Amino acid sequence: MTTLPKLIDPYARAITYLRVSVTDRCDFRCVYCMSENMTFLPKKELLSLEELDRLCSAFISQGVRKLRITGGEPLVRKNIMTFFKSISRHIETGDLDELTLTTNGSQLKRYAADLVACGVKRVNISLDTLDAEKFAKITRWGRLAQVLEGVDAALAAGLKVKINTVALKDDNQDELYKMLSWCADLGLDLTFIEVMPMGDIGNEDRLDQYWSLKDLRTELTTRYTLSDLSETTGGPARYVRLEETGQKVGFITPMSHNFCESCNRVRLTCTGQLFQCLGQEDEVDLRQVLRAHETDTPLVEAIHAAIALKPKGHDFDYSRQKIAGEMTRHMSHTGG
Numbered sequence: 001m002t003t004l005p006k007l008i009d010p011y012a013r014a015i016t017y018l019r020v021s022v023t024d025r026c027d028f029r030c031v032y033c034m035s036e037n038m039t040f041l042p043k044k045e046l047l048s049l050e051e052l053d054r055l056c057s058a059f060i061s062q063g064v065r066k067l068r069i070t071g072g073e074p075l076v077r078k079n080i081m082t083f084f085k086s087i088s089r090h091i092e093t094g095d096l097d098e099l100t101l102t103t104n105g106s107q108l109k110r111y112a113a114d115l116v117a118c119g120v121k122r123v124n125i126s127l128d129t130l131d132a133e134k135f136a137k138i139t140r141w142g143r144l145a146q147v148l149e150g151v152d153a154a155l156a157a158g159l160k161v162k163i164n165t166v167a168l169k170d171d172n173q174d175e176l177y178k179m180l181s182w183c184a185d186l187g188l189d190l191t192f193i194e195v196m197p198m199g200d201i202g203n204e205d206r207l208d209q210y211w212s213l214k215d216l217r218t219e220l221t222t223r224y225t226l227s228d229l230s231e232t233t234g235g236p237a238r239y240v241r242l243e244e245t246g247q248k249v250g251f252i253t254p255m256s257h258n259f260c261e262s263c264n265r266v267r268l269t270c271t272g273q274l275f276q277c278l279g280q281e282d283e284v285d286l287r288q289v290l291r292a293h294e295t296d297t298p299l300v301e302a303i304h305a306a307i308a309l310k311p312k313g314h315d316f317d318y319s320r321q322k323i324a325g326e327m328t329r330h331m332s333h334t335g336g
Protein backbone atom coordinates (compact mmCIF):
# COMPACT_ATOMS: atom_id res chain seq x y z
CA MET A 1 0.00 0.00 0.00
CA THR A 2 1.03 3.63 -0.41
CA THR A 3 2.75 5.63 2.31
CA LEU A 4 0.25 8.47 2.32
CA PRO A 5 -0.27 10.07 5.74
CA LYS A 6 -3.15 8.71 7.80
CA LEU A 7 -6.63 10.11 7.24
CA ILE A 8 -6.77 13.75 8.37
CA ASP A 9 -9.53 15.99 7.02
CA PRO A 10 -9.28 19.71 6.10
CA TYR A 11 -10.38 20.70 9.61
CA ALA A 12 -7.56 18.68 11.22
CA ARG A 13 -9.90 15.92 12.38
CA ALA A 14 -8.34 12.45 12.30
CA ILE A 15 -10.72 9.93 10.74
CA THR A 16 -10.44 6.72 12.74
CA TYR A 17 -14.01 5.43 12.69
CA LEU A 18 -15.85 3.86 9.75
CA ARG A 19 -19.52 2.96 9.80
CA VAL A 20 -20.54 0.53 7.12
CA SER A 21 -24.03 -0.22 5.93
CA VAL A 22 -23.90 -3.80 4.65
CA THR A 23 -27.48 -3.84 3.34
CA ASP A 24 -30.34 -1.39 2.85
CA ARG A 25 -32.87 -4.16 3.59
CA CYS A 26 -34.54 -4.75 6.88
CA ASP A 27 -37.06 -7.04 8.53
CA PHE A 28 -38.73 -4.01 10.18
CA ARG A 29 -40.25 -0.84 8.72
CA CYS A 30 -39.81 1.70 11.52
CA VAL A 31 -42.06 4.68 10.94
CA TYR A 32 -39.30 7.30 11.28
CA CYS A 33 -36.85 5.35 9.09
CA MET A 34 -38.74 3.83 6.16
CA SER A 35 -42.00 4.09 4.34
CA GLU A 36 -44.16 0.98 4.45
CA ASN A 37 -43.56 0.24 0.77
CA MET A 38 -39.85 0.73 0.52
CA THR A 39 -38.12 0.11 -2.76
CA PHE A 40 -34.78 -1.51 -2.11
CA LEU A 41 -31.70 -1.43 -4.29
CA PRO A 42 -31.30 -4.13 -6.90
CA LYS A 43 -29.02 -6.82 -5.42
CA LYS A 44 -26.41 -6.37 -8.17
CA GLU A 45 -25.82 -2.80 -6.96
CA LEU A 46 -24.63 -4.06 -3.58
CA LEU A 47 -21.01 -4.67 -2.81
CA SER A 48 -20.27 -8.34 -2.35
CA LEU A 49 -19.05 -9.44 1.07
CA GLU A 50 -15.56 -9.79 -0.40
CA GLU A 51 -15.71 -6.24 -1.79
CA LEU A 52 -16.91 -4.93 1.57
CA ASP A 53 -13.98 -6.67 3.22
CA ARG A 54 -11.54 -5.18 0.72
CA LEU A 55 -12.89 -1.68 1.24
CA CYS A 56 -12.94 -1.92 5.03
CA SER A 57 -9.44 -3.36 5.02
CA ALA A 58 -8.22 -0.44 2.90
CA PHE A 59 -9.63 1.99 5.48
CA ILE A 60 -8.03 -0.01 8.30
CA SER A 61 -4.68 0.14 6.51
CA GLN A 62 -5.06 3.94 6.58
CA GLY A 63 -5.64 4.27 10.30
CA VAL A 64 -9.30 3.43 10.87
CA ARG A 65 -9.38 1.78 14.34
CA LYS A 66 -13.09 1.25 14.83
CA LEU A 67 -15.62 -0.38 12.52
CA ARG A 68 -19.35 -0.31 13.12
CA ILE A 69 -21.48 -2.58 10.94
CA THR A 70 -24.98 -1.32 10.35
CA GLY A 71 -27.71 -1.13 7.71
CA GLY A 72 -30.65 -1.61 7.09
CA GLU A 73 -30.53 -4.56 9.41
CA PRO A 74 -26.99 -5.92 9.14
CA LEU A 75 -27.89 -9.36 10.46
CA VAL A 76 -30.40 -10.03 7.66
CA ARG A 77 -27.68 -9.83 4.99
CA LYS A 78 -27.13 -13.33 3.65
CA ASN A 79 -23.93 -14.97 4.96
CA ILE A 80 -23.04 -11.89 7.00
CA MET A 81 -21.11 -14.01 9.48
CA THR A 82 -18.61 -14.79 6.71
CA PHE A 83 -17.86 -11.08 6.59
CA PHE A 84 -17.57 -10.77 10.38
CA LYS A 85 -15.26 -13.79 10.55
CA SER A 86 -13.05 -12.48 7.81
CA ILE A 87 -12.78 -8.89 9.06
CA SER A 88 -12.06 -10.10 12.61
CA ARG A 89 -8.49 -10.88 11.46
CA HIS A 90 -7.77 -7.16 11.93
CA ILE A 91 -8.78 -7.43 15.58
CA GLU A 92 -6.39 -10.36 15.96
CA THR A 93 -3.50 -8.42 14.41
CA GLY A 94 -4.26 -5.39 16.58
CA ASP A 95 -4.87 -3.13 13.56
CA LEU A 96 -8.47 -2.66 14.60
CA ASP A 97 -9.45 -1.75 18.17
CA GLU A 98 -13.12 -2.42 17.87
CA LEU A 99 -15.56 -4.32 15.67
CA THR A 100 -19.14 -3.61 16.59
CA LEU A 101 -22.63 -3.33 15.17
CA THR A 102 -25.96 -1.57 15.44
CA THR A 103 -28.89 -3.92 15.15
CA ASN A 104 -32.60 -4.07 15.75
CA GLY A 105 -31.94 -7.23 17.76
CA SER A 106 -34.28 -9.49 15.83
CA GLN A 107 -31.54 -11.94 14.79
CA LEU A 108 -29.37 -11.83 17.90
CA LYS A 109 -30.70 -15.02 19.35
CA ARG A 110 -29.24 -16.76 16.33
CA TYR A 111 -25.98 -14.82 16.03
CA ALA A 112 -24.88 -13.44 19.42
CA ALA A 113 -22.43 -16.27 20.18
CA ASP A 114 -20.95 -16.14 16.64
CA LEU A 115 -20.42 -12.41 16.96
CA VAL A 116 -18.52 -12.89 20.20
CA ALA A 117 -16.38 -15.52 18.46
CA CYS A 118 -15.54 -12.85 15.85
CA GLY A 119 -14.21 -10.48 18.49
CA VAL A 120 -17.34 -8.34 18.90
CA LYS A 121 -17.57 -7.13 22.48
CA ARG A 122 -20.39 -4.61 22.39
CA VAL A 123 -23.59 -4.13 20.41
CA ASN A 124 -26.04 -1.28 20.11
CA ILE A 125 -29.61 -2.53 20.03
CA SER A 126 -32.33 -0.16 18.88
CA LEU A 127 -35.47 -0.35 20.97
CA ASP A 128 -37.97 2.46 21.29
CA THR A 129 -40.62 0.97 23.56
CA LEU A 130 -41.25 -1.90 25.96
CA ASP A 131 -44.91 -2.05 25.05
CA ALA A 132 -45.65 -4.84 22.55
CA GLU A 133 -48.47 -3.00 20.82
CA LYS A 134 -46.55 0.22 20.46
CA PHE A 135 -43.55 -1.76 19.27
CA ALA A 136 -45.66 -3.29 16.52
CA LYS A 137 -46.94 0.17 15.59
CA ILE A 138 -43.50 1.81 15.49
CA THR A 139 -41.67 -1.00 13.68
CA ARG A 140 -44.73 -2.03 11.62
CA TRP A 141 -43.30 -5.53 11.06
CA GLY A 142 -41.45 -6.26 14.31
CA ARG A 143 -42.30 -8.34 17.37
CA LEU A 144 -41.12 -7.10 20.75
CA ALA A 145 -40.70 -10.59 22.23
CA GLN A 146 -38.19 -11.52 19.53
CA VAL A 147 -36.07 -8.46 20.27
CA LEU A 148 -36.19 -9.03 24.02
CA GLU A 149 -34.98 -12.58 23.40
CA GLY A 150 -32.20 -11.05 21.32
CA VAL A 151 -31.20 -8.78 24.20
CA ASP A 152 -31.11 -11.78 26.55
CA ALA A 153 -29.06 -13.79 24.06
CA ALA A 154 -26.57 -10.94 23.67
CA LEU A 155 -26.12 -10.66 27.44
CA ALA A 156 -25.86 -14.42 27.84
CA ALA A 157 -23.13 -14.50 25.18
CA GLY A 158 -21.18 -11.90 27.16
CA LEU A 159 -21.82 -8.88 24.92
CA LYS A 160 -22.07 -5.46 26.46
CA VAL A 161 -25.36 -3.95 25.30
CA LYS A 162 -26.30 -0.34 24.74
CA ILE A 163 -29.91 0.46 23.98
CA ASN A 164 -30.61 3.21 21.42
CA THR A 165 -34.03 4.79 21.73
CA VAL A 166 -35.40 7.33 19.29
CA ALA A 167 -37.28 9.95 21.31
CA LEU A 168 -40.81 10.00 19.88
CA LYS A 169 -43.22 12.53 21.29
CA ASP A 170 -46.41 10.54 20.98
CA ASP A 171 -45.01 7.05 21.28
CA ASN A 172 -42.50 6.81 24.07
CA GLN A 173 -42.56 10.07 25.99
CA ASP A 174 -44.59 8.29 28.68
CA GLU A 175 -42.10 5.42 28.90
CA LEU A 176 -39.04 7.42 29.84
CA TYR A 177 -38.79 6.12 33.40
CA LYS A 178 -39.89 2.62 32.48
CA MET A 179 -37.09 2.36 29.87
CA LEU A 180 -34.58 3.76 32.35
CA SER A 181 -35.41 1.29 35.07
CA TRP A 182 -35.53 -1.68 32.65
CA CYS A 183 -32.04 -0.74 31.46
CA ALA A 184 -30.82 -0.23 35.03
CA ASP A 185 -32.11 -3.67 36.06
CA LEU A 186 -30.29 -5.37 33.18
CA GLY A 187 -27.15 -3.21 33.44
CA LEU A 188 -27.60 -1.66 29.98
CA ASP A 189 -26.54 1.83 28.98
CA LEU A 190 -29.28 3.84 27.32
CA THR A 191 -28.89 6.51 24.66
CA PHE A 192 -31.67 8.67 23.29
CA ILE A 193 -31.65 9.88 19.67
CA GLU A 194 -33.48 12.80 18.10
CA VAL A 195 -35.44 12.04 14.94
CA MET A 196 -33.42 13.21 11.97
CA PRO A 197 -34.86 14.28 8.61
CA MET A 198 -33.52 11.36 6.55
CA GLY A 199 -35.48 10.01 3.59
CA ASP A 200 -39.09 9.89 2.57
CA ILE A 201 -41.22 8.12 5.20
CA GLY A 202 -44.57 8.16 3.42
CA ASN A 203 -47.45 9.75 5.30
CA GLU A 204 -45.60 10.17 8.61
CA ASP A 205 -44.59 13.68 9.70
CA ARG A 206 -41.27 14.08 11.47
CA LEU A 207 -42.25 17.33 13.14
CA ASP A 208 -45.07 15.35 14.78
CA GLN A 209 -42.59 12.70 15.87
CA TYR A 210 -39.88 15.04 17.12
CA TRP A 211 -39.32 15.19 20.88
CA SER A 212 -36.36 17.44 21.61
CA LEU A 213 -33.79 15.89 23.90
CA LYS A 214 -33.50 19.26 25.62
CA ASP A 215 -37.06 18.68 26.82
CA LEU A 216 -36.33 15.05 27.67
CA ARG A 217 -33.32 16.14 29.69
CA THR A 218 -35.35 18.78 31.52
CA GLU A 219 -37.89 16.10 32.39
CA LEU A 220 -35.12 13.91 33.80
CA THR A 221 -33.93 16.70 36.09
CA THR A 222 -37.31 16.66 37.84
CA ARG A 223 -36.35 13.26 39.31
CA TYR A 224 -32.59 12.98 39.10
CA THR A 225 -29.41 14.96 39.56
CA LEU A 226 -27.60 14.86 36.20
CA SER A 227 -23.80 15.08 36.09
CA ASP A 228 -22.21 15.67 32.71
CA LEU A 229 -19.57 13.11 31.80
CA SER A 230 -16.57 14.21 29.77
CA GLU A 231 -16.28 11.02 27.70
CA THR A 232 -17.12 11.10 24.00
CA THR A 233 -16.69 8.72 21.11
CA GLY A 234 -15.99 11.55 18.68
CA GLY A 235 -19.62 11.53 17.61
CA PRO A 236 -22.73 13.47 18.49
CA ALA A 237 -23.44 11.53 21.72
CA ARG A 238 -22.97 13.19 25.08
CA TYR A 239 -23.40 11.35 28.38
CA VAL A 240 -24.64 12.12 31.87
CA ARG A 241 -24.71 10.09 35.05
CA LEU A 242 -27.88 9.96 37.12
CA GLU A 243 -26.41 10.49 40.57
CA GLU A 244 -29.20 8.72 42.43
CA THR A 245 -28.82 5.44 40.48
CA GLY A 246 -25.34 5.71 38.97
CA GLN A 247 -26.87 4.97 35.55
CA LYS A 248 -25.24 6.38 32.41
CA VAL A 249 -27.56 8.02 29.88
CA GLY A 250 -26.56 9.30 26.44
CA PHE A 251 -28.08 11.95 24.21
CA ILE A 252 -27.59 12.09 20.46
CA THR A 253 -28.74 15.56 19.55
CA PRO A 254 -27.92 16.31 15.94
CA MET A 255 -30.98 18.55 15.77
CA SER A 256 -30.82 20.68 18.89
CA HIS A 257 -27.02 20.69 19.17
CA ASN A 258 -24.34 19.37 16.88
CA PHE A 259 -20.79 18.38 17.72
CA CYS A 260 -19.36 18.35 14.21
CA GLU A 261 -16.11 19.94 15.36
CA SER A 262 -14.98 16.68 16.95
CA CYS A 263 -16.33 14.35 14.24
CA ASN A 264 -13.97 11.40 13.63
CA ARG A 265 -16.11 9.28 11.30
CA VAL A 266 -17.21 8.61 7.75
CA ARG A 267 -19.90 6.30 6.40
CA LEU A 268 -19.83 3.75 3.66
CA THR A 269 -23.05 2.60 2.01
CA CYS A 270 -23.76 -0.94 0.88
CA THR A 271 -23.13 0.23 -2.69
CA GLY A 272 -19.69 1.61 -1.89
CA GLN A 273 -20.57 5.30 -1.72
CA LEU A 274 -18.60 7.15 0.91
CA PHE A 275 -20.47 9.87 2.77
CA GLN A 276 -18.13 12.14 4.62
CA CYS A 277 -21.03 13.57 6.64
CA LEU A 278 -24.38 12.01 7.56
CA GLY A 279 -26.09 15.34 7.01
CA GLN A 280 -24.70 16.40 3.62
CA GLU A 281 -25.36 15.09 0.13
CA ASP A 282 -21.69 14.94 -0.96
CA GLU A 283 -20.51 11.43 -1.72
CA VAL A 284 -17.64 9.65 -3.40
CA ASP A 285 -18.07 6.47 -5.42
CA LEU A 286 -15.50 4.01 -4.10
CA ARG A 287 -17.18 1.02 -5.76
CA GLN A 288 -16.20 2.26 -9.18
CA VAL A 289 -12.55 2.63 -8.10
CA LEU A 290 -12.61 -0.74 -6.35
CA ARG A 291 -14.01 -2.55 -9.36
CA ALA A 292 -11.75 -0.80 -11.86
CA HIS A 293 -8.49 -1.82 -10.18
CA GLU A 294 -7.10 -5.04 -8.86
CA THR A 295 -4.53 -3.37 -6.65
CA ASP A 296 -5.51 -1.26 -3.68
CA THR A 297 -3.31 1.78 -4.38
CA PRO A 298 -5.96 3.67 -6.43
CA LEU A 299 -8.53 2.83 -3.77
CA VAL A 300 -6.37 4.20 -0.98
CA GLU A 301 -5.75 7.34 -3.03
CA ALA A 302 -9.50 7.74 -3.62
CA ILE A 303 -10.13 7.37 0.12
CA HIS A 304 -7.63 10.12 0.86
CA ALA A 305 -9.14 12.34 -1.81
CA ALA A 306 -12.58 11.79 -0.26
CA ILE A 307 -11.41 12.64 3.24
CA ALA A 308 -9.89 15.83 1.88
CA LEU A 309 -13.47 16.84 0.97
CA LYS A 310 -15.07 16.14 4.37
CA PRO A 311 -17.37 19.07 5.10
CA LYS A 312 -17.27 21.01 8.33
CA GLY A 313 -20.72 19.90 9.47
CA HIS A 314 -24.38 19.37 8.70
CA ASP A 315 -27.27 21.83 8.42
CA PHE A 316 -30.16 19.97 10.08
CA ASP A 317 -32.60 22.34 11.73
CA TYR A 318 -36.20 21.94 12.95
CA SER A 319 -36.48 25.42 14.40
CA ARG A 320 -39.32 27.70 13.21
CA GLN A 321 -41.51 24.60 12.76
CA LYS A 322 -40.06 23.68 9.42
CA ILE A 323 -37.47 21.11 8.52
CA ALA A 324 -34.22 22.46 7.13
CA GLY A 325 -31.25 20.48 5.88
CA GLU A 326 -33.44 17.50 5.03
CA MET A 327 -31.72 14.54 3.32
CA THR A 328 -33.40 12.60 0.53
CA ARG A 329 -31.64 9.34 1.38
CA HIS A 330 -32.77 7.04 4.16
CA MET A 331 -30.78 6.22 7.28
CA SER A 332 -30.93 2.60 6.18
CA HIS A 333 -28.97 3.49 3.05
CA THR A 334 -26.21 5.48 4.71
CA GLY A 335 -26.27 3.43 7.89
CA GLY A 336 -27.32 4.83 11.24
Ligand code: SAM
Nearest residue numbers: 033071072073102103104126164195196331336
Ligand atom coordinates in the same frame (compact mmCIF):
# COMPACT_ATOMS: atom_id res chain seq x y z
N1 SAM B 1 -31.50 -1.72 11.71
C1 SAM B 1 -30.54 -1.40 12.68
C2 SAM B 1 -31.17 -0.74 13.88
O1 SAM B 1 -32.32 -0.33 13.80
O2 SAM B 1 -30.45 -0.62 14.89
C3 SAM B 1 -29.39 -0.55 12.17
C4 SAM B 1 -29.71 0.55 11.20
S1 SAM B 1 -30.74 1.85 11.82
C5 SAM B 1 -30.82 2.90 10.41
C6 SAM B 1 -29.63 2.63 12.95
C7 SAM B 1 -30.23 3.59 13.94
O3 SAM B 1 -30.76 4.67 13.24
C8 SAM B 1 -31.34 3.02 14.78
O4 SAM B 1 -31.04 3.23 16.15
C9 SAM B 1 -32.54 3.82 14.37
O5 SAM B 1 -33.41 4.00 15.45
C10 SAM B 1 -31.93 5.09 13.90
N2 SAM B 1 -32.72 5.85 12.94
C11 SAM B 1 -33.29 5.44 11.80
N3 SAM B 1 -33.92 6.46 11.17
C12 SAM B 1 -33.72 7.55 11.96
C13 SAM B 1 -34.10 8.92 11.85
N4 SAM B 1 -34.80 9.38 10.82
N5 SAM B 1 -33.72 9.74 12.86
C14 SAM B 1 -33.00 9.30 13.91
N6 SAM B 1 -32.60 8.04 14.05
C15 SAM B 1 -32.96 7.16 13.09
Ligand code: SF4
Nearest residue numbers: 026028030033072104
Ligand atom coordinates in the same frame (compact mmCIF):
# COMPACT_ATOMS: atom_id res chain seq x y z
FE1 SF4 C 1 -34.88 -1.29 10.03
FE2 SF4 C 1 -33.28 -0.14 11.77
FE3 SF4 C 1 -34.61 1.35 9.97
FE4 SF4 C 1 -35.96 0.18 11.92
S1 SF4 C 1 -34.38 1.75 12.15
S2 SF4 C 1 -36.51 0.18 9.73
S3 SF4 C 1 -34.85 -1.67 12.23
S4 SF4 C 1 -33.05 -0.11 9.54
